[in-house]
Amino acid sequence: MSVLMISGTNTEIGKTVTTAAIAAVALAAGRSVAVLKPAQTGVGMGEPGDVAEVTRLAGPVTGRELARFPEPLAPATAARRAGMTPVRPKEVAAAAEELAAEHDLVLVEGAGGLLVRLDGEGGTLADAAALLDAPVLVVAQPNLGTLNITQLTAEALTARGVRCAGVVIGSWPTQPDLAMRCNVAEFPEMAGAPLLGAVPRHAGSLPPATFRTEAAGWLSPELGGSWNAAEFGAALG
Template sequence: MSLPAITFITGTDTDVGKTLTTAALAATLSAAGATVAVYKPTQTGVTPDGHGDMDEVTRLTGLGTVFEGVRLRDPMAPVVAAARENRALPSLQHHVDRLATLTATFDHVLVEGAGGLLVELDGEAHTLADLAAAAPAAATAMVVVCRSALGTLNHTMLTLEALGRRGLPVTGLAIGSWPAAPSAIELTNREYFRASGTSFLGSLPAGASRLDPAAFRCAAPRWLHLPVA
């Protein structure tokens, strides 16, 4: 199984399961013997006790190679959250330089976006799509995390169209939270993804974040089926 040197994890919306999917990808790659770093350019919604998405990735995977570009308190778009704290956001070049440093050290670098693909990451309207286009490795691709419920097909196809127009390759789709008792709509949505022509990597079970970290790491390779090199 394999992923490119840099894999960007984006979502069709916020709260679709990007962080858990990132953790599952990291656990799967680590279980296969690869060295993995995880990077989130802009972390918003840090809780009063200092917990954020990358802390969750660290907890679930046990990796000590998890990094952030900036941490902001409010669970809002990065530009607005930074303005509320009178903070400057890192530049696109700052993120590009961080990725260059990480790719020189690790087999795989996973980059988790904020919200959806076109959420602005800095004060110059750069998005995760812009960062992916500027990334230092030729072997770069996207994983798109989707919802399972009604409306997901439109959101997913819009995201794929935006990526296609920018010439950004997609490694595959993943459902970030799959219910224990899926509805007929959810089942047909999953079948649509499987037949869409874009690789379907798998689904994470709802409540996966509540698993003991050791159980999460053990199960992750069964949830996501990565492309064969």
């Protein structure tokens, strides 16, 4: 896959760190990587955003933002309140295609959940994925309640004719509770797609060199890593 869209079941669940892990593994394999952030919100001009964090953790990727809005809100709302032009799905698709022409892998990181609005017409990351015919990787939280929102996200993708590439648990704790351990076995059925990894909760605080060395162990072979869902589940008991 030359373009992979990365969305989440919510905000602050590990999308950026997951994006960085995928980028790190691809870079280690000698692939050229671009990271596209359609709309960065809640970050002022000149401050480091999600693309900068991916670059810090993963290494030399080509980073691109299409728009930046100062308030930490959904992109459409943030753009309207700032009196700025919003980003539309066709612009996201065009930028991803441009980057894909020059890179082996393009990672498009959304804002919040799949159906967070980009513009006043209701455009979403899912619409951009449909225009690109690109799969969407769903980053999910591990805790109680995640299965419902994961299934809803997967059904929204199916309704739009967009393939769910799989699910990655974006913030796996060192001591998972019973619900988390049980959810691991349920994710594939709820998403109708495989579980493709589990990124440790504090991975983003690792030194970059350590992050790059360990990233392959958090992701399945489909994402370039060595993580095995069956072994992970069996170890949970």
